[in-house]
Amino acid sequence: SAVISQKPSRDICQRGTSLTIQCQVDSQVTMMFWYRQQPGQSLTLIATANQGSEATYESGFVIDKFPISRPNLTFSTLTVSNMSPEDSSIYLCSVSRLTSTDTQYFGPGTRLTVL
Amino acid sequence: KQEVTQIPAALSVPEGENLVLNCSFTDSAIYNLQWFRQDPGKGLTSLLLIQSSQREQTSGRLNASLDKSSGRSTLYIAASQPGDSATYLCAVSPSGTYKYIFGTGTRLKVLA
Numbered sequence: 001s002a003v004i005s006q007k008p009s010r011d012i013c014q015r016g017t018s019l020t021i022q023c024q025v026d027s028q029v030t031m032m033f034w035y036r037q038q039p040g041q042s043l044t045l046i047a048t049a050n051q052g053s054e055a056t057y058e059s060g061f062v063i064d065k066f067p068i069s070r071p072n073l074t075f076s077t078l079t080v081s082n083m084s085p086e087d088s089s090i091y092l093c094s095v096s097r098l099t100s101t102d103t104q105y106f107g108p109g110t111r112l113t114v115l
Numbered sequence: 116k117q118e119v120t121q122i123p124a125a126l127s128v129p130e131g132e133n134l135v136l137n138c139s140f141t142d143s144a145i146y147n148l149q150w151f152r153q154d155p156g157k158g159l160t161s162l163l164l165i166q167s168s169q170r171e172q173t174s175g176r177l178n179a180s181l182d183k184s185s186g187r188s189t190l191y192i193a194a195s196q197p198g199d200s201a202t203y204l205c206a207v208s209p210s211g212t213y214k215y216i217f218g219t220g221t222r223l224k225v226l227a
Binding site: 058111 | 149151156157158159160161164204205213214215217218219220226
């Protein structure tokens with residue numbers, strides 16, 4: 001298993017500002033992902049965080065809006081830039097070791113409210 | 116484009132009932148399928164993972180089946196309990212990737 005922590009757990013931000021969310025894993029993992037869950041919706045993948053290289057973004061998500069860093073195999077950050085109320089969501093980090101089971105483990109999420 | 120749909124969207128049952136949650140996906144080229152549970156204010160917990168070559172997986176009172184050719188999976192919960200109340204999410208991993216595409220979820224409430 002993998003234990004994942006996220007900081008902050010929640011935040012209320014003003015329109016136009018940026019917030020950086022941290023994801024820390026208790027052991028080295030191969031893959032790290034960032035998801036968004038808008039109110040009443042399911043999860044949508046934002047990007048795959050690649051260690052030592054630029055993240056791979058899904059359709060509809062761009063690096064200027066959601067810059068991601070992954071400096072090592074246990075840590076990643078997601079920044080939500082120039083926020084608007086539409087960015088109010090839960091942001092979740094998930095990891096996978098690419099073992100035979102390929103189970104994905106999820107962090108507790110960061111609940112973001114933009115006023 | 117892979118799309119994942121779950122039926123029903125919400126379900127309320129009395130304690131002790133056996134129930135079935137359904138998941139359908141549009142593209143059968145998947146690496147695996149996973150069922151998750153999400154409790155309010157918490158992250159996701161993996162319940163069962165079915166590899167594309169498998170037909171079903173069981174864990175305790177839970178049994179998940181996979182019919183890749185028809186693009187369907189079911190999660191069977193036996194003898195439901197109030198503690199089973201949560202949102203259940205189905206997610207598929209497209210072949211050649213390690214990411215997951217999530218379904219719309221089923222919100223389950225088990226009444227004591």
